[in-house]
Amino acid sequence: MTGEEIPWFDPADLRCKTPYGAVPTGTAVAFTLRPPRREGFVRGELLVQWEFQDARVTEHDMPWTGLDGARDLFSCRLEVGDQVGLAWYSLRLIRMDGSVWESEEYQLTIYDRDEHVPAWFGEGVSYQIFPDRFCRLSVPDPTGMVGGRWVHQSWEEEPEWRPDEHGEIRNRDFFGGSLAGIESKLDYLESLGVETIYLCPIFEAPENHRYGTGDYEKIDPMLGCEADFVRLCEKAHKRGMRVMLDGVFNHTGFVSKYFNGDGSYPVPGAAISPNSPYGDWFCFQRWPDHYTSWWGIYSLPTTNKESVSWLDYITGENGIIRRWIRAGADGWRLDVADELPDFVVEAIHTAARAENPDAVIIGEVWEDASNKVSYSVRRKHVLGGHCDGVMNYPLRTALIGFLLGEDGAQFRNVLESLRQNYPRWAFYSNMNSLGTHDTLRILTYLALGSDHKGDSSREWRASRWLNDGERALGERRLMLGALLLYALPGSPTLYYGDEAGMEGFEDPFNRRPFPWGHEDAGLLNWFKDLGRLRKTLAPLRRGDLQWHTCSGRVVSFSRTLDGERVTAAVNAGEGEVLWMSPAGEEMALPPMSGRLLSSNGGQNLKIEG
DSSP states (O other): OOSOSSOSOOTTSTTTEESOSSEETTOEEEEEEOOBGGGOEEEEEEEEEEGGGTTEEEEEEEOEEEEETTEEEEEEEEEOOSOOEEEEEEEEEEETTSOEEEOOOEEEEEEOTTOOOOSHHHHSEEEEEOGGGTOOSSOOOOTTOTTOOEEOSSTTSOOOOSOOTTSOOOOOEEOOOOHHHHHHTHHHHHHTTEEEEEEOOOEEOSSTTOOSOSEEEEEOTTTOOHHHHHHHHHHHHHTTOEEEEEEOOSBOOSSSTTTOTTOOSSSOOTTTOTTSTTTTSBOEEETTTEEOBGGGOTTSBBBOTTOHHHHHHHHSTTSHHHHHHHTTOOEEEETTGGGSOHHHHHHHHHHHHHHOTTOEEEEOOSSOTTSOEETTEEOOTTSSSSOSEEBOHHHHHHHHHHHTTOOHHHHHHHHHHHHHHSOHHHHTTOEEESOOTTSOOHHHHHHHTSOOTTTSOHHHHHHOOOOHHHHHHHHHHHHHHHHHHHHSSSEEEEETTGGGTOOOOSTTTTSOOOOTTOOOHHHHHHHHHHHHHHHHOHHHHHOEEEEEEEETTEEEEEEEETTEEEEEEEEOSSSOEEEEOTTSOEEEEOTTEEEEEETTSSOOEEEOO
């Protein structure tokens, strides 16, 4: 271009492209190029590569259609048809002498116009619970339970992190958190403004994380029983809370009734007999000891997605998806969703909606879910009929980057790219987290300024605690990050204990027991205030997003709905910044400070040094 402040084409500008962002099938998309008249262009072209039509390329003339001040306008309309998928487009301008200007390539997401996604998940706060470590009411006896478990007698002990005599970390140490313990803390969750309780796996399994399922039909006995789950859901629903389960269907446990690698179950599993009713549920290269497993981890044998009986067991009328929704669950988060073929995710989505039209499916996807390629296949995660939203790791990465020193423009660019690439319902149904069970404790990460992975021994990481200065810095950054997280579209999701100031590196140090009675009061009150505002301010739940200043160490934006506006502004830098509010008021943002301003008054929040 020529250094003009206003670009010749900007896909986020409605003067250049309408509708904004992703479009439903059957839409006519209008494109307009806006070069300065002095450039002397005489015509334009739109080039489109239709990825879902065997990479077919079409060319569309963009004739001159008028003037806007000192700018020529070249326009055309594109009919996207009835197929879902991605199209990639670029634009050209041609002068009388034949010289050409060409834009970069842009993504156009085309999704199913008939898709309807329940709005409840993205509106409110979610709270992720690692069940074994949240709350126990008594010390359980593991006798007779699968897996050779043992139980810490003190809730204050450290999780076991040392390898056993075989060099393995078996995750067989338990603390005894239970569903009844979670039920006992519903008042606490309500005080945080929580509207969705997301439970890491609760089905019988030998390891404390329960991601190697032993029996999908049975609540792990250390957590309780099905009646306990039903009661938890009923009591949560009475408080306006929903319950989301973790669906781990890509693999089961080596110790499971389906594989039964150690013979723990009376039913002959696939590793016990080739004639097992689960015989084709796994992929053996040589029975019984050579089989496909997740990331080569022998204790997590991968399921055979082509097995008709396996798919029916998971998604059939009496399958696992529908069974636990009948018991009270309101949705599923799909573990390693990229490992599940699209037809499996679609079948899960169909089963959930058949049981409850308001059920929601959230996928674990670590990248932009609109253009994710997995096993050489472009995935359909957010094109309709698959995932309603995903775990928003790109947001997490961008937000941490901003808090640790990256330019605010980079944060905006990442979020704006997602907003353009996702259907609105998917962008607004994302699970937005700073911490999860798969990442370092966010307080530790923000305090130290990096993840420190690989820098020190596990013994060092087990005993490394933040000093007072590090902790103060980490807390301030976390408060600023949470302010932005709670103000953005999508469900702000708390990993249990982050609001209490828990520290720790990677698994198992990020999965310590909740510090009941030792919470960080300042952090806890901050998250309670944010939860209250997220619950009571309608623009934060459903409002449109408008960006303001996003440069240097400042990020600011507004959410608007029905004439009401809530504005978030954060200065993550070490110097004071003058900032112009949407109301035209110049404000000083002190170093490491943030504000949440509501146009209706009396609903403001700020953090300053």
